[in-house]
Amino acid sequence: MPELSRVTSEAHEAMSIRYNTMVYELQQRGIKVLIMSLGEAYFDIPLFPMDDLPYPQVNHYSHSRGLPELREKLAQYFRTEYGVVFDPATEIIITAGSKAAIHMTLMSVLNPGDEVLYSEPAWVSYPEQIKLCYAIPVGIPYDRSVYDYESYITPRTKAIIINNPHNPRGSVLSGPELQDLLDLARQYDLWLLSDEAYSDFLIDDSFVSVARLDPEKKNSAVFNSMSKNYGISGWRIGYVISNGALINNVLKVNQHLVTCPATILESYLAKHFGELLEITKPQMRDVVCRRRQLAAYMDEIGLNYLPGTATFYFFVSIAPSRLSSEGFCTRLLQEDYVSIVPGIGYGHSCGRFVRVSVGAATLEENKFGLDRIRDLIRKTS
Amino acid sequence: MPELSRVTSEAHEAMSIRYNTMVYELQQRGIKVLIMSLGEAYFDIPLFPMDDLPYPQVNHYSHSRGLPELREKLAQYFRTEYGVVFDPATEIIITAGSKAAIHMTLMSVLNPGDEVLYSEPAWVSYPEQIKLCYAIPVGIPYDRSVYDYESYITPRTKAIIINNPHNPRGSVLSGPELQDLLDLARQYDLWLLSDEAYSDFLIDDSFVSVARLDPEKKNSAVFNSMSKNYGISGWRIGYVISNGALINNVLKVNQHLVTCPATILESYLAKHFGELLEITKPQMRDVVCRRRQLAAYMDEIGLNYLPGTATFYFFVSIAPSRLSSEGFCTRLLQEDYVSIVPGIGYGHSCGRFVRVSVGAATLEENKFGLDRIRDLIRKTS
Numbered sequence: 001m002p003e004l005s006r007v008t009s010e011a012h013e014a015m016s017i018r019y020n021t022m023v024y025e026l027q028q029r030g031i032k033v034l035i036m037s038l039g040e041a042y043f044d045i046p047l048f049p050m051d052d053l054p055y056p057q058v059n060h061y062s063h064s065r066g067l068p069e070l071r072e073k074l075a076q077y078f079r080t081e082y083g084v085v086f087d088p089a090t091e092i093i094i095t096a097g098s099k100a101a102i103h104m105t106l107m108s109v110l111n112p113g114d115e116v117l118y119s120e121p122a123w124v125s126y127p128e129q130i131k132l133c134y135a136i137p138v139g140i141p142y143d144r145s146v147y148d149y150e151s152y153i154t155p156r157t158k159a160i161i162i163n164n165p166h167n168p169r170g171s172v173l174s175g176p177e178l179q180d181l182l183d184l185a186r187q188y189d190l191w192l193l194s195d196e197a198y199s200d201f202l203i204d205d206s207f208v209s210v211a212r213l214d215p216e217k218k219n220s221a222v223f224n225s226m227s228k229n230y231g232i233s234g235w236r237i238g239y240v241i242s243n244g245a246l247i248n249n250v251l252k253v254n255q256h257l258v259t260c261p262a263t264i265l266e267s268y269l270a271k272h273f274g275e276l277l278e279i280t281k282p283q284m285r286d287v288v289c290r291r292r293q294l295a296a297y298m299d300e301i302g303l304n305y306l307p308g309t310a311t312f313y314f315f316v317s318i319a320p321s322r323l324s325s326e327g328f329c330t331r332l333l334q335e336d337y338v339s340i341v342p343g344i345g346y347g348h349s350c351g352r353f354v355r356v357s358v359g360a361a362t363l364e365e366n367k368f369g370l371d372r373i374r375d376l377i378r379k380t381s
Numbered sequence: 382m383p384e385l386s387r388v389t390s391e392a393h394e395a396m397s398i399r400y401n402t403m404v405y406e407l408q409q410r411g412i413k414v415l416i417m418s419l420g421e422a423y424f425d426i427p428l429f430p431m432d433d434l435p436y437p438q439v440n441h442y443s444h445s446r447g448l449p450e451l452r453e454k455l456a457q458y459f460r461t462e463y464g465v466v467f468d469p470a471t472e473i474i475i476t477a478g479s480k481a482a483i484h485m486t487l488m489s490v491l492n493p494g495d496e497v498l499y500s501e502p503a504w505v506s507y508p509e510q511i512k513l514c515y516a517i518p519v520g521i522p523y524d525r526s527v528y529d530y531e532s533y534i535t536p537r538t539k540a541i542i543i544n545n546p547h548n549p550r551g552s553v554l555s556g557p558e559l560q561d562l563l564d565l566a567r568q569y570d571l572w573l574l575s576d577e578a579y580s581d582f583l584i585d586d587s588f589v590s591v592a593r594l595d596p597e598k599k600n601s602a603v604f605n606s607m608s609k610n611y612g613i614s615g616w617r618i619g620y621v622i623s624n625g626a627l628i629n630n631v632l633k634v635n636q637h638l639v640t641c642p643a644t645i646l647e648s649y650l651a652k653h654f655g656e657l658l659e660i661t662k663p664q665m666r667d668v669v670c671r672r673r674q675l676a677a678y679m680d681e682i683g684l685n686y687l688p689g690t691a692t693f694y695f696f697v698s699i700a701p702s703r704l705s706s707e708g709f710c711t712r713l714l715q716e717d718y719v720s721i722v723p724g725i726g727y728g729h730s731c732g733r734f735v736r737v738s739v740g741a742a743t744l745e746e747n748k749f750g751l752d753r754i755r756d757l758i759r760k761t762s
Contacts (some may be wrong), residue, residue: 001599001624002539002570005514008489008630017445017636024444040441047439050431058428060421060615063405064398096477096617096639103638107513108389112493125637132488132637133386134515158383189383218382234441234644236477243382249389255398256506256513257484258477262643263615 007132014124015345016355019329023339034361036369037339039167041201041312041359043231043283048272050264058264064255065247066094066239067266073273074239082199084211084222090244091217093251096261098197098225098238101250103129104257105221105240106159108249109191110135114158117149120347121168121306121315121355123195126161127347141349142306142315146177150184159191160184165198165207168315168346168355170291170308172206178213185219197225197238198311200281203288207310217243226269229284230276235265287312287359294358294366301374305356312359315343316373319352320381328376329354336372388513395505396726397736400710404720415742417750418720420548422582422693422740424612424664429653431645439645445636446628447475447620448647454654455620463580465592465603471625472598474632477642479578479606479619482631484510485638486602486621487540489630490572491516495539498530501728502549502687502696502736504576507542508728522730523687523696527558531565540572541565546579546588549696549727549736551672551689553587559594566600578606578619579692581662584669588691598624607650610665611657616646668693668740675739675747682755686737693740696724697754700733701762709757710735717753 019037026033050058065071071088078084086092095101102125110116112134118126120139127137140152149160160181164173173181185192194210214220221242227233240250254260269276291312298305304317318328325342332338343353354373358366400418407414431439446452452469459465467473476482483506491497493515499507501520508518521533530541541562545554554562566573575591595601602623608614621631635641650657672693679686685698699709706723713719724734735754739747 001626002490002566002572004627004630005488005490005492007492008634011630011633011637013633014636017640020442021444038442042437042441045437045440047432047436051428055428056423056426058615059426059613060423061401061419062615063402096481096642099637100477100639107386109383109386111386111388112515128633128637132634134493185383191383232440234439234443234641236639236641236643245382246385249385249392252392252394252509253389253513255395256392256480256509258481258617258639259398260615260617261477262617262646265643265645 007134011128011131016124016341019333019339019341022333026337031337034338034365034369036356036358036361036366037341038357038360040228040233041231041287043280045231045276045279048268050268053264053267053271058267060263062260062263062266064260065092065251066260067263067270070094070266070270073270082209082212084209085215086211086241091247092239092241093247093254094237094239094261094266095254096258097227097236098195098223099125100258101223101238101240102195103132104250104253105193105246106130106133107253108246109159113156115154115156116159116161117152117157118161119144121343121350121353122347123163123167124345139347139349142347146173146181149181153188157188157190159193161193161195163195165201165310166308167198167311168313169306170311170313171306172202172310174206175208178208178210182210182213182219190219192220194220195223197223197228199224200229200284201288201312202310203285204309211241217241221246230280231283237261237265237269290363290366291358293363294370297367298370301370303370303374312357314356314358315353316356317352318354318377321377323380325351325354332372332376338369338372340373388515392509392512397505397722400714400720400722403714407718412718415719415746415750417737417739417742417747418722419738419741421609421614422612422668424661426612426657426660429649431649434645434648434652439648441644443641443644443647445641446473446632447641448644448651451475451647451651454651463590463593465590466596467592467622472628473620473622474628474635475618475620475642475647476635477639478608478617479576479604480506481639482604482619482621483574483576484513485631485634486574486627487511487514488634489627490540494537496535496537497540497542498533498538499542500525502724502731502734503728504544504548505726520728520730523728527554527562530562534569538569538571540574542574542576544576546582546691547689548579548692549694550687551692551694552687553583553691555587556589559589559591563591563594563600571600573601575601576604578604578609580605581610581665582669582693583691584666585690592622598622602627611661612664618642618646618650671744671747672739674744675751678748679751682751684751684755693738695737695739696734697737698733699735699758702758704761706732706735713753713757719750719753721754
């Protein structure tokens with residue numbers, strides 16, 4: 001067999017996907033697993049008929065920037081919801097999930113050897129996507145604040161990725177913190193890439209989109225996902241918003257990598273945009289409320305976690321345990337059939353943590369899972 | 382604004398997409414355009430209801446190798462249809478279109494600076510995808526045969542991409558030609574990457590999949606597309622078949638770039654796999670028959686084209702015209718509202734050709750379009 005490429009041979013499998021695949025394989029054997037490892041919340045949403053969508057157009061390619069009607073809806077939504085104005089004709093591309101949007105944007109701003117800063121714990125794909133661009137991921141340890149970022153900037157730094165609200169911390173960056181990061185980006189001529197996939201998973205108004213602070217989007221790009229907000233992770237509909245020049249380069253990458261997301265699903269979402277949001281918004285609030293109740297429960301049973309108020313994730317400390325985060329999660333899955341994700345998948349500084357997602361199970365089930373985590377910490381301390 | 386990356390700033394927009402966007406914009410102004418530029422055939426197919434699909438599973442991520450049921454169906458299909466055996470658990474990944482499959486496979490085999498051979502006219506994305514891997518595209522002029530490829534091999538050559546059946550030639554590589562290419566790949570330790578997206582657009586049994594000649598798939602990978610064969614280009618469902626080691630690297634890229642194609646569409650296709658094929662197979666034959674009739678018509682009106690018997694494309698010579706292929710296509714679109722694609726988009730050796738797709742219009746409409754091409758050649762000779 002001829003050799004495989006170095007960059008993909010050295011790439012790491014997404015840790016969350018690895019554990020979810022293990023879950024999947026247990027389930028295939030008929031075992032019931034308590035799933036606290038998924039990057040999605042489960043919503044109760046209807047599936048509207050598709051036979052009233054424009055047919056046969058929905059079978060064919062859509063505009064490679066995305067279906068115009070859907071871009072319009074998103075522009076309206078951003079204006080009213082986040083106070084962000086963008087031109088749907090030139091400043092957005094709808095992509096096959098926000099993962100693809102982030103990758104294609106990184107391709108569009110990075111030259112080989114460039115450095116990209118991001119905070120740990122970091123979503124598993126950031127460092128891998130950066131490496132697939134032949135650039136260098138620079139993870140900032142979990143105990144530093146955004147005010148420490150400047151000390152990580154070198155002449156090779158080209159971009160900062162932030163995840164706001166944050167998976168898996170559940171934290172939200174404040175307006176002044178964001179302004180500070182944007183000032184830093186302007187001062188050092190960097191791209192501030194803001195992954196805002198969880199922007200609707202809040203129960204207060206603390207969220208500010210970076211695009212609001214940088215109205216011309218000269219230094220910023222914003223990623224978001226309909227997959228997350230509508231509880232349809234498997235439909236793979238995300239997008240990137242930025243200035244026309246950056247979007248134009250992303251467009252070229254998109255044309256050669258994917259062409260467009262599934263037209264029929266774009267069309268469905270354009271048609272049912274408002275309806276679906278009305279259905280999912282209260283459920284998003286419920287998930288965040290559940291998160292708050294579970295935070296209180298962890299305080300009660302003595303589990304520690306990084307502070308946060310948004311999303312449906314916790315980054316929980318297993319510090320007293322002698323097990324590595326991988327050993328911990330594998331044992332919890334195999335002995336207790338509770339599935340969570342090792343912290344080490346989120347950065348070198350995170351080996352004493354695990355990621356717990358409370359979006360897919362009930363309050364009681366999640367409490368049961370948290371009890372098992374506490375028990376395993378105790379057993380292995 | 383911080384700089385954009387060199388690789389994407391230098392990338393070319395897909396020529397076919399550029400012209401189809403121009404068409405789209407004319408249509409938005411209410412102008413009726415005869416479309417002979419699309420990379421898809423239009424089929425008359427039903428849209429089955431989706432409310433009997435497993436719900437809510439269809440909303441969520443599927444296995445990052447693709448829905449197991451769909452992989453099984455594809456394995457059966459390849460066994461019976463092409464005499465190709467592969468393990469659906471380890472030797473296939475279903476992707477968001479075959480474009481993504483090709484890109485992720487190139488990422489998985491190429492190191493920066495590697496050279497990749499392919500024949501011109503070449504599908505517009507091959508050279509761009511190669512460059513996005515920081516590798517070097519080596520287009521072989523349209524008038525060379527596969528027996529000339531060896532002279533293009535250097536110590537840096539890592540792969541050969543073939544498109545069989547060929548877009549836009551419409552030609553099919555014979556068994557001996559394929560065997561020769563495979564022997565070459567084995568001798569020089571190269572990957573033979575075979576894009577077989579048009580494998581069902583034939584009316585004889587001349588098509589041989591490379592995977593049949595390389596049963597262990599040690600030197601080969603095969604790409605194919607349900608989007609093309611089912612007339613649902615906009616659904617973005619493709620796949621790559623190869624040995625487990627290569628597939629494993631592609632899997633890692635897929636996990637960080639897209640996760641999975643739209644689960645609901647995979648589920649639909651798994652459920653209606655046989656039915657849809659029964660509906661589209663005769664229509665695929667019809668399209669190829671129409672192509673044959675139009676070949677005869679071109680002989681009659683004195684248009685020249687590269688020889689071929691498959692697909693729904695022609696690569697037509699405009700040699701007597703003084704116009705460049707871009708000038709020719711732009712004028713045909715603006716004056717006659719007939720949309721075709723400039724040959725130059727398919728390689729440096731192809732500036733005296735245009736690509737004509739006969740999959741989306743009727744026989745008579747296509748004849749009308751070919752007449753306009755002949756007229757414009759005459760007018761500009």
